[in-house]
Amino acid sequence: MPELPEVETIKNDLSKKLLNKKIKNVTVKKPRLIKSGVKKFIKILKGNAIKKIERRGKLIIANLKSDNFLLIHLKMTGQLIYQKGDKIIGGGHGEMEDEKLPGKHTHIIFEFSNNEKLFFNDLRQFGYMKIVDKKELTEVLLKFGVEPLSKDFTLKKFKEILDKKKTSIKQVLLNQKFIAGIGNIYADEACWLAKIKPTRKANNLTESEIKNLFSSIKKILRLAIKRRGTTFNNYRDADGNVGNFVKLLKVYGRKGELCERCKNGKITKIKLGGRGTHYCSQCQK
Numbered sequence: 001m002p003e004l005p006e007v008e009t010i011k012n013d014l015s016k017k018l019l020n021k022k023i024k025n026v027t028v029k030k031p032r033l034i035k036s037g038v039k040k041f042i043k044i045l046k047g048n049a050i051k052k053i054e055r056r057g058k059l060i061i062a063n064l065k066s067d068n069f070l071l072i073h074l075k076m077t078g079q080l081i082y083q084k085g086d087k088i089i090g091g092g093h094g095e096m097e098d099e100k101l102p103g104k105h106t107h108i109i110f111e112f113s114n115n116e117k118l119f120f121n122d123l124r125q126f127g128y129m130k131i132v133d134k135k136e137l138t139e140v141l142l143k144f145g146v147e148p149l150s151k152d153f154t155l156k157k158f159k160e161i162l163d164k165k166k167t168s169i170k171q172v173l174l175n176q177k178f179i180a181g182i183g184n185i186y187a188d189e190a191c192w193l194a195k196i197k198p199t200r201k202a203n204n205l206t207e208s209e210i211k212n213l214f215s216s217i218k219k220i221l222r223l224a225i226k227r228r229g230t231t232f233n234n235y236r237d238a239d240g241n242v243g244n245f246v247k248l249l250k251v252y253g254r255k256g257e258l259c260e261r262c263k264n265g266k267i268t269k270i271k272l273g274g275r276g277t278h279y280c281s282q283c284q285k
Helices: 004-017 037-045 134-140 155-162 169-174 182-192 206-226
Strands: 023-028 050-056 059-064 070-071 079-085 087-092 106-110 117-122 128-132 269-272 275-280
Touching: 004 050, 004 059, 004 079, 004 087, 004 206, 023 037, 023 169, 037 128, 070 079, 070 134, 155 169, 155 206, 169 182, 169 275, 182 206, 182 275
Parallel strands: none
Antiparallel strands: 023 106, 050 059, 059 070, 070 128, 079 087, 079 117, 106 117, 269 275
């Protein structure tokens, strides 16, 4: 699933491609992926334009000139693929089936007045789009916790989030009601950097461990954004660049390999809350 760094990259780069371009036509091939009714969806979007693209957690928010908002969530396997002439670039889930568009997993197509197109692909069809007004958007945003790279994410706030939580620290980090945008990859990487085993109970962390984890979360996310996200296959951002944070991963996807830090422990993979979880068997306590 695309996490905060990948969605931030998509948001930043599509902002350079799509703003203020008139939407000529919208094709919906899979109606159930539209959560606000297909007729309403098409009616509002045709002739409209995107004036700004924002992100909240893993949610993309396109501000429309009509004062409505287009919400896009890529979930597990969603992709946004932009086409200008022969140039095809995309962002989202790493698996891109081929260069022919629309493909068999293309479910929504936007056509702009300059003949550019934006395709929404989704292999497993968990992603969605939805048109909302300002009041509905406010209600949606209230469901999200603090943004981990915002000024509101302070050490004090982090301590409040962890206080009295008897679940594992990783499950707290993944809960979007507490902290918005952190997913499986970056939760594992932040715990490794802080030398904390992801199975530890959140309310049992020491003062120094909380401080280390707090700074590790920010450091990992900032570095991942700088490196334009993580890819294991052929994920590309909206400028055609491959996300290269994968080269810096220390635990995620490295089961059985020697830890680069302690040189003694091997990377262990377990299931935690239904999610694959990676850590060093020696230096994460």
